[in-house]
Amino acid sequence: MTKLLILTDIHLTEATQTIIGLDPLARFQEVLSAATRDHPDAAAVLLMGDLTHHGTPRQYARLQSVLAACPLPIHLMIGNHDRRAAFRTAFPDAPVTDSGFVQQVVDFPHHRLILLDSHDGGDHPDGFRSGILCPDRLAWLDKALAGCGTRMPVVACHHPPFCVGLPGMDAIRLQNEDALLSRLADHGAYLLFGHIHRTISGATKGVGWSSFKSPCHQAPIDFVTPDSGLSIDEPGGYGIALLDRPAQITIHHVDVGLETTTMSDRTSQ
Ligand SMILES: [Fe+2]
Numbered sequence: 001m002t003k004l005l006i007l008t009d010i011h012l013t014e015a016t017q018t019i020i021g022l023d024p025l026a027r028f029q030e031v032l033s034a035a036t037r038d039h040p041d042a043a044a045v046l047l048m049g050d051l052t053h054h055g056t057p058r059q060y061a062r063l064q065s066v067l068a069a070c071p072l073p074i075h076l077m078i079g080n081h082d083r084r085a086a087f088r089t090a091f092p093d094a095p096v097t098d099s100g101f102v103q104q105v106v107d108f109p110h111h112r113l114i115l116l117d118s119h120d121g122g123d124h125p126d127g128f129r130s131g132i133l134c135p136d137r138l139a140w141l142d143k144a145l146a147g148c149g150t151r152m153p154v155v156a157c158h159h160p161p162f163c164v165g166l167p168g169m170d171a172i173r174l175q176n177e178d179a180l181l182s183r184l185a186d187h188g189a190y191l192l193f194g195h196i197h198r199t200i201s202g203a204t205k206g207v208g209w210s211s212f213k214s215p216c217h218q219a220p221i222d223f224v225t226p227d228s229g230l231s232i233d234e235p236g237g238y239g240i241a242l243l244d245r246p247a248q249i250t251i252h253h254v255d256v257g258l259e260t261t262t263m264s265d266r267t268s269q
Helices: 024-038 057-067 084-090 135-146 177-187
Strands: 003-007 044-048 074-077 104-107 111-115 152-156 190-193 200-204 207-211 237-242 250-255
Touching (some): 024 044, 024 237, 044 190, 074 111, 111 135, 135 152, 152 177
Parallel strands (some): 111 152, 152 190, 190 207
Antiparallel strands (some): 003 237
């Protein structure tokens, strides 16, 4: 079974900082440990951006210290809370395009995983920013999609290219949404994204998609308030993409920290 473990929106802070009272590093360690303990046979771990909260060298150094103990290959993306230059300094071996964007292709037997860099290039103290895919990044994506062959394209982008019904997050989605959506639709690609901090799935203009919760703080179900900073303390978690069948991707979501005793009740299903 080909499994990909998916974590997103780690938001590592300085050692003394918490987010709504939660310690992002402790939460990340708990979720990553649970994922790799329960799925040691996974092919890799994908981290889909917002690796840090402010993109500082010290925060990336804290991330390095956790990842050094991870027993599986790791593929890294950046999100709006990251800073591309600081990331590249901290992770000089992370693949980038010829233009320096944090994008790469990872091929599996039946799937091509295409990782995108949707950071808008700004240096934003608060991090609450929409995303963009410039012509350079889109041209790279076109080549990656064209080279899929018989593999199913699975594209990961930190920012979603559409609204999901949460006004605060919808305001900071991918700006040039049609440029990405049309390419995904043309190639039958499946879309993975983070940014929202919530487990959501759906389909837009023929493109199926899944988003994943953070190990740390989640977005509340609030379909009214236009505040990008709303957060709630719900269990952290990760995703598992099963990639063992041609032309199919299956997504599972795991909450961490809940009761995990398995019981059998044949009357309830
Ligand atoms: Fe985030």
